[in-house]
Amino acid sequence: MSEIRIDQASRWYGNVVAVNGISMTVRPGVTGLLGPNGAGKTTLIALMSGFLAPSAGSVTLDGTPIWRHTDAYRVIGLVPERELSFGYLTGREFVQANAELHGLADPGAATERALDVVEMGEPAARRIGTYSKGMRQRVKLASALVHDPAVLLLDEPFNGVDPRQRLHLMTLLRRMGSEGRTVLFSSHILEEVEQVARQIEVVVSGRHAASGDFGQIRRLMTDRPVQYVVVGDDDRGLASALIGEPSVVAVSLRPKGGVDVSVSDFGAFTVRLPQVARQHGIRILELTPTDESLESVFAYLVGG
Amino acid sequence: MPTRNPAPLTPPLNPTILRLSRQALLGRRRGLVLVIIPTVLLALAVIVAALTDDAVGYESVLTLGYTLALPLVALLAATAVLGPEVDDGSIVYLISKPVSRHVIALSKFAVAWAATVVFGGLPLLVAGLVLDSGDTRQAVAWGVAGVVAGTAYTALFIALAAFTRHAVVIGLLFALLWEGLLGSLLGGIKWVSIGAWGRGVGHDVSGQLTGPGTGLTYALVAAVLLTVAALWFTGDRLRSFTLRGDE
Numbered sequence: 001m002s003e004i005r006i007d008q009a010s011r012w013y014g015n016v017v018a019v020n021g022i023s024m025t026v027r028p029g030v031t032g033l034l035g036p037n038g039a040g041k042t043t044l045i046a047l048m049s050g051f052l053a054p055s056a057g058s059v060t061l062d063g064t065p066i067w068r069h070t071d072a073y074r075v076i077g078l079v080p081e082r083e084l085s086f087g088y089l090t091g092r093e094f095v096q097a098n099a100e101l102h103g104l105a106d107p108g109a110a111t112e113r114a115l116d117v118v119e120m121g122e123p124a125a126r127r128i129g130t131y132s133k134g135m136r137q138r139v140k141l142a143s144a145l146v147h148d149p150a151v152l153l154l155d156e157p158f159n160g161v162d163p164r165q166r167l168h169l170m171t172l173l174r175r176m177g178s179e180g181r182t183v184l185f186s187s188h189i190l191e192e193v194e195q196v197a198r199q200i201e202v203v204v205s206g207r208h209a210a211s212g213d214f215g216q217i218r219r220l221m222t223d224r225p226v227q228y229v230v231v232g233d234d235d236r237g238l239a240s241a242l243i244g245e246p247s248v249v250a251v252s253l254r255p256k257g258g259v260d261v262s263v264s265d266f267g268a269f270t271v272r273l274p275q276v277a278r279q280h281g282i283r284i285l286e287l288t289p290t291d292e293s294l295e296s297v298f299a300y301l302v303g304g
Numbered sequence: 305m306p307t308r309n310p311a312p313l314t315p316p317l318n319p320t321i322l323r324l325s326r327q328a329l330l331g332r333r334r335g336l337v338l339v340i341i342p343t344v345l346l347a348l349a350v351i352v353a354a355l356t357d358d359a360v361g362y363e364s365v366l367t368l369g370y371t372l373a374l375p376l377v378a379l380l381a382a383t384a385v386l387g388p389e390v391d392d393g394s395i396v397y398l399i400s401k402p403v404s405r406h407v408i409a410l411s412k413f414a415v416a417w418a419a420t421v422v423f424g425g426l427p428l429l430v431a432g433l434v435l436d437s438g439d440t441r442q443a444v445a446w447g448v449a450g451v452v453a454g455t456a457y458t459a460l461f462i463a464l465a466a467f468t469r470h471a472v473v474i475g476l477l478f479a480l481l482w483e484g485l486l487g488s489l490l491g492g493i494k495w496v497s498i499g500a501w502g503r504g505v506g507h508d509v510s511g512q513l514t515g516p517g518t519g520l521t522y523a524l525v526a527a528v529l530l531t532v533a534a535l536w537f538t539g540d541r542l543r544s545f546t547l548r549g550d551e
Contacts, residue, residue: 042547051396051547068543071402078400080547085394088331089324094397100320101401143397 002062002075002150002182003027004048009057011043018043020206021057026184030177032197033186034217040206041186042081045155048184049078061151074102077149079140081156087129091120091139094128098143107146114142118172134165141172152176154185158192170196190217225249226266231258231286232277241280245272258286318403321411325385329419334384338419341377342427345369349431362435366446369428371487371499374450375457375479377424381416382461383471386538391469396547406539413462413535420458425450445510453502456527459534460498466541494518501527 004026011019019040026048035041046052047059050066050073059066066072086094095114099107115121118138128136137157144152154173158166173196177183187193193200194214202210202217210220232238239251239259247269250262263269277284329335345368352361389395399405428450432443457479465471487497494500500516504523507515518526 046547049400049547051400051545053544053546070399070404070543073400073402076400078396080393080396082393082396082547084397085388085392086324086397088327097320097324098397098401101318101398101403103402140397 001028001180004066004151004182004184005058005060005063006044006047007058007060009047009054009059011040011047011052011055017206019047019054019203022203022206022208023057024201024208024211026182027199028177028180028182029199030173030183030185030197031199031201032193032214033184033201033203034188034190034193035186035203035209036188039188039203041188041203042155043206044203045078045080045153045184045186049076049153074147075150077144077147077152079137079144079152079154079157081159084128084136084140087127090125090127091115091131091135091142092124094139095124095142095146099146102147104147110146110148111142114146117145118142119168132162133160134162137161137169138165141169149181151182152184154183156187157185158187158189166192225262225264226269227290228261228263228269229254229258229286229288229290230261230273230284233283233285234280235259237280238277238282238284241276241282242273245269245276247272260290316407316410317414318407318411321398321403321408322415324398325412325415328388329381329384329415334380338377338380338384338423341373341380342423345373345427345431346434349434353435362432362442365431365435366428369431370446370450370453370502371484372479374420374424374428374454375475375483375499378416378420378454378457379461379472379475379479381419381423382413382458383465383475385412385416386462386465387469387471390465390545393547395542395545399542399545404539405542405545406536409462409466409535409539409542413459413538416458416462417455420454421451424454439510439512441510442512445506445513448509449502449506449513451502452505452523452527453498456498456501456530456534459531459538463534463538463541466538495522495526498527498530 006022006024008021008023009019010017010021022044033041033044043052047054048066050069053067061072061075064072084094092111092115096107096111099110104110112121115124118141120135120138120142123131123135128139131139141157157169161169173183173185185196198213200212200214200217201208210217230238235253235257239253242248242259242261243251247263247265248261249264252260254260273284273287349365352365389398399408425447429443429447432446433440436442461471461475464475468474483497483499487493487499494516495518500518501523503513503516504518504520506513508520
């Protein structure tokens with residue numbers, strides 16, 4: 001059992017702060033690192049895998065700083081977001097090379113075992129250059145698993161992977177976590193993270209925005225005012241009817257037609273809106289959420 | 305945990321890195337260019353030998369091979385074993401391993417060095433023999449000069465590849481301007497020119513090869529020092545290799 005402890009770690013490049021005073025402990029089990037693109041997820045994983053020195057603070061693996069500590073790779077398996085550019089090797093040759101570099105006693109057997117885990121035993125005889133994105137992702141995972149690491153770090157492992165292979169990858173990660181490994185993966189998709197991870201760490205703009213199990217994070221993300229624009233054939237009538245609803249906290253008329261609605265409980269709102277419209281004989285022509293992008297969810301988390 | 309080999313004595317070269325580097329070197333287009341350069345040089349030697357008497361073009365052909373072909377081969381070999389992997393970040397797969405990064409640097413150098421000797425140094429010797437089969441000693445002197453300079457070139461260019469992604473351009477400018485142009489115009493550059501050091505050593509083998517006048521000891525020590533320093537630097541750069549996201 002291993003854990004990675006990040007203590008007040010910051011990393012900046014010139015004037016740009018990529019990671020800003022983050023503290024977190026990654027323990028055995030699956031942890032999801034959630035954040036929009038550019039939030040600093042890759043920088044955090046680079047810090048945790050010894051491929052970046054913290055500008056301030058510390059990043060340790062079981063108490064030992066990871067930076068410039070090559071022996072840490074006996075414990076860590078890393079699946080970078082970087083594409084495999086070893087197109088001239090077969091999958092098996094690549095995984096075997098990784099096994100050899102780890103100095104394993106029987107690299108051949110370790111290679112076959114890792115290829116079996118990711119179900120790549122058959123296509124492993126082909127060159128990596130011929131692989132689909134999902135296959136390359138699985139070969140990368142096999143190469144990171146070949147030495148049976150206690151810590152597994154994956155940067156955006158589900159990116160560009162088709163749904164069936166995504167499901168397979170998710171099952172694998174869950175299994176690794178339940179085996180007592182410390183598994184951390186990054187993603188910018190909440191649904192992806194909550195399907196696999198029990199613990200979720202949210203980073204936004206280099207800051208640690210939230211931390212908790214997926215229930216807590218989901219409540220944080222959904223129990224917030226959501227903005228909609230509703231356009232009907234009687235905007236004023238619609239506005240006065242909606243303000244009577246408990247799920248609505250604010251209503252205003254838009255100058256060019258339509259109603260801005262602020263909703264505290266969007267579950268109840270989606271049920272009530274058609275009923276209210278029918279009761280008052282108003283036709284709804286348009287319903288648009290105005291801030292559903294993930295970035296606005298994250299912005300809310302940071303602000304709140 | 306799977307068992308590991310109990311040998312705590314790390315060998316200075318890693319067989320896996322050697323194998324992968326060889327594949328990276330020969331498995332791509334660069335491998336072809338590496339063969340073309342000495343082929344052109346040898347073809348030139350054959351043509352000159354056939355058209356002239358008494359080794360007239362000896363000096364020009366060997367000088368061309370030594371000042372142009374040799375550094376080019378070293379540059380291609382050195383950047384092929386390290387350049388692309390550093391550029392696209394895929395070297396991460398090789399160095400996220402409990403292997404000393406200096407061993408990785410040394411292993412990559414060994415492969416590039418072998419290529420430089422075979423495709424850069426050896427052709428000088430062969431070209432010398434083609435142009436004047438009677439003077440074996442001078443041909444060997446060029447070969448020795450080629451190996452000495454080629455070693456230092458390869459080490460320097462590997463360090464360059466570990467340091468910047470513009471290694472090919474900078475290396476090319478260095479070879480053409482510093483070693484080629486300035487080296488022939490300004491005499492003082494002989495103290496800090498890899499080409500001059502190689503000639504210094506070659507001159508000691510055969511007086512027919514004009515030496516730069518730095519003396520054998522200085523030339524050897526300078527070449528060895530540069531090589532060792534460049535390789536140490538390469539290993540250190542790899543130890544501090546930084547993974548940057550696209551963000």
